[in-house]
Amino acid sequence: xxxxxxxxxxxxxxxxxxxKYVGKFAPSEDPWLYHYLGLLSDDxxxxxxxxxxxxxxxxxxxxxxxxxxxxDMETIGEKTSVRLGFAPIxxxxxxxxxxxEVIVLGAWFDPPPMRDLRS
Numbered sequence: 001x002x003x004x005x006x007x008x009x010x011x012x013x014x015x016x017x018x019x020k021y022v023g024k025f026a027p028s029e030d031p032w033l034y035h036y037l038g039l040l041s042d043d044x045x046x047x048x049x050x051x052x053x054x055x056x057x058x059x060x061x062x063x064x065x066x067x068x069x070x071x072d073m074e075t076i077g078e079k080t081s082v083r084l085g086f087a088p089i090x091x092x093x094x095x096x097x098x099x100x101e102v103i104v105l106g107a108w109f110d111p112p113p114m115r116d117l118r119s
Contacts, residue, residue: 005055010103013054014096021047032093034069044069051103058107068094 005013015027021044022037033039039047045065051057070091098111 005104007100007104010055011096011100014051014100014103017050017054018047018096020050027096030095030097032095033099034091035093037096039069041066041069041071051099055103056106057103060108062108067092 018037019025022033022039025031025037028036031037033044048059048062052059068091092111093114094111095114102108
């Protein structure tokens with residue numbers, strides 16, 4: 001049985017555990033997990049496992065994992081490729097605030113479509 005979390009509690013707890021997976025960061029207004037914090041697939045999987053244990057959040061409905069987190073090996077050379085004019089890896093934005101909402105509701109749901117302004 002999961003505990004009901006307020007947005008403030010969930011955000012505070014999530015921000016406290018994130019550095020283990022993304023290193024030290026200053027929470028911006030609403031960072032995207034891959035695009036701004038650099039969270040890759042393996043670390044994201046471990047983070048979501050910790051969220052499940054800590055908050056009781058269910059991620060069974062998260063079917064398209066790699067649309068939000070590219071595999072670690074896919075990102076090798078991405079910055080150089082982008083500088084050479086190639087498109088960045090197509091990854092859907094996943095804002096930290098959405099993950100907080102998922103924790104509060106207790107189960108994964110897809111975020112609304114967002115435009116990646118990097119390209």
